[in-house]
Amino acid sequence: MKRSRLATAALIACGVLLALVILLPFLWALSASLQTELALFRRPPDWTPNPPSLENYLYVFTGQVPNAYNVRGLLRSPITQEARVLPIGLMNSLEVALSVVTVNLVLGTLASYTFARERFRGRETAYLFILGSRLLPAMAVAIPIFLIIKALDLLDTKIGLVLIYSAFTLPFTIWVLTLYFRSLPKDIEEAAMVDGCNRFDALRHVVLPLAAPGLAAIGAFSFLFSYDEFVFALFTTSSTSSKTVPVMIAAISVNPDASYTLIAVGIVLSVLAPIALALVFRRFITSGLVASMGRS
Amino acid sequence: MSARTGVKSFWSARGAGSSTAYRLATLAPVLVLVAIFTLFPFVYSAVTSTHQVLLTLPDQTPFIGLQNYLDVLRDSSTQNAIKNTLVFTLLTVPCVTVLGLAVALLLNQQIRGFGILRALVLLPWAIPLVSAGIIWRLLLHGDFGALNGLLLQLGVVHDYMSWLSSPNLAMYAVALAHIWREFPLPAILFLAGLQLIPGDIVDASRVDGAGLWARFRNITLPYLRAPLLIVLVYETMISVSVFDLVYVLTGGGPGSSTTLFSWYAYATTFTFLNPGQGAALSFIMAAFLLALIIMFLRIVRVDEGEA
Structure with missing residues (x-):
């Protein structure tokens, strides 16, 4: 049995929606991990990191404090040893x-x-x-x-x-x-x-x-x-x-x-x-x- | 009963026997390990729950019979926790079930590229519950948060909403995170059920002019009866005992608006330092879940017998 073109298009649209529902939360976490705290608090935030920075990861693995934390844009410059x-x-x-x-x-x-x-x-x-x-x-x-x-x-x-x-x-x-x-x-x-x-x-x-x-x-x-x-x-x-x-x-x-x-x-x-x-x-x-x- | 004979033939299906020592050697480690970690907690909770145990008075733990049970059941905080758990369960179980069914129906379509979707659908379920909770914390945060940013950009809201710290919204926020995390399992079980429906039945009904809804009601749903029962019981168990999400998302608050039963038992023991009542609460929950477990096993085993 063949499906009509329209039905196929609708199903594909649903599939894309499902993929977005599953993936967007992950992608947002990934995007946030590549941003600076300051950029994260912009309203609305940058959806993609601009520019992406690995400094947060560097801090976790080497202890090198990200440059962004020297800019006191927020009331506190939160960073945790944990x-x-x-x-x-x-x-x-x-x-x-x-x-x-x-x-x-x-x-x-x-x-x-x-x-x-x-x-x-x-x-x-x-x-x-x-x-x-x-x-x-x-x-x-x-x-x-x-x-x-x-x-x-x-x-x-x-x-x-x-x-x-x-x-x-x-x-x-x-x-x-x-x-x-x-x-x-x-x-x-x-x-x-x-x-x-x-x-x-x-x-x-x-x-x-x-x-x-x-x-x-x-x-x-x-x-x-x-x-x-x-x-x-x-x-x-x-x-x-x-x-x-x-x-x-x-x-x-x-x-x-x-x-x-x-x-x-x-x-x-x-x-x-x-x-x-x-x-x-x-x-x-x-x-x-x-x-x-x-x-x- | 067909279920019984199915189970019986399962046990008599065997080859030549071997020594008692071999059986003992292969079963004992598992039985001992499982017994220690399931029977002892049960007995312990039963004993502790019938004593007055206060961490503030460690040397005086008199036997007080069922007093702890009476106390906790009369306590309005317990009633609040039960009410919250009920609301949470009624919010999540139907959503998870219907969403899982919808996703299964979608994934059952033969469309190029849907193979990837069938792989992706496992992801929310595979990651630690804590990670899922924290992801939603980032999405729903009141001071930044992707949802706030999105709604602001779309002009739906004029200012950021504090989803997690508003007593009216926090429960929905936790439920939302739970649903995102839990729908994959029902989806997979329903999908497996759908794939068992013989194609020629569907084709024949189409030739006979049955519409989409008629086919769903008269062919699809009957085939999904067993997975549906399993999903409903299993997801109820999961929703009733949810803890990790509350821990990372709301800490039971604001106020006590998301204090679910597990969280309440935890807080009773560790925040209010009353392990006696905490054990009574745990025991109530365990007994309730045990009833569901027995129901679950009956469904699964009957199903096994018919297979």
Whole structure:
């Protein structure tokens, strides 16, 4: 069936509108990060930086104070030391997120395969427990979790965060992977096991190569969850050596002395990794989300 | 029930068994980790919420039964937080659902270049919620802000509006940021549902002369029933427990106009230094969400059985 020209044009217009709604907020943050504070407060502001300047980024990475701050155009010349720790926060976030991905890939895969293929008492209870626990809101459990981490003597450490995030991502991982493993044909595994492979060998040599897309999806989910998480990081970390990016930029953004251009730098730096990941792993993320919510 | 047999056959679908040790070794680490971080908080909240715990009186924590629950439920601030959360949920869930459906219908069209859109649509959802919140802080700021600049340029307003510090507007501002952040997930789920509709049914109905609306009502909507239920329950859970956005956008203010339930539980513990009542509030929220979770699992699992 052919669509009329007019209908196609209208759909394209809607598509462009959607792209603008998604992208303009990001582009405004990018534009603001390349401007001076003074230009930002012009009414109306310059939509594109004029001229663009990397001085705000330079300050974050090298500590060189932007020239614009010597011009006292505003009542205060706000600048904050807090912005200087962002590069460390980025490293912390990546370290924590990649560790959680590793935990999920190893423990999550092993457990999911057992859930998908083994038969034993209590497995349905265990599976339901795992599924049900995945959606508890952070605020409802944040204080007791703070106490657990304190009891383990892991306050203000990245390991503490890795433990919490693993506990909150593994249920989702197991859900997605169990469904995924179930969808793979059993014949080859069974043939391998008749030939003397044990369950673990079958998993390693036969199933894992087939399950690569599922593994990519749960890797991406655990990364995004850990990288984006805010409440637990806010509660359990206190020093630069373990604070993650969301905690740092939240602190900067509610600091009345922080420059808005530096806040914009913080936004841009914080969204780079998840945006890159979302674009590269798009297919896996989409199919994983759909699988986890039921293939309706 | 078909759902049950579906689940049963899932569990009996297996090859030769292996040792108990292997099962234990593969399941124990996950079960222990998840149990520590979900069961303990539940028990802890339950116990704490039945004691008087004031950070100002750390040595006296008498058992007071359900007094904390009675106190918080009678408190007008709690009622305000519940009212705000209700308003927020009623603002956001329908918008997120309808917008997600509209975007899915759009992305389902075979048009050159829409592949890029299907990738872009993930972006607001992929970034940290805190970043999304701060982006909207920059957009809605009262002293500068892109929205103010735009409206001024278009001549809609004569002076800058303080969206986030006006008690009447702040709730809408937070809702707007939330909707921008949340619509991608429903869009993706609906899109997946749309792609399952067989093309020949649509074509046949067209030949029969069914209009756009008739096709949507009689073909599209029935196919989207399951994703629709899932989206409604899931998005309700997300809206009810929203915290990060409030933290970076308004801090619950101005006054208490954007004090949502999560924020209120947080403030009760850390600002008013009353962990006993804070735990009672958390427990109320957790119980409410648990009911939604059970509902959610039922929908998803029934769906699984039919698949």
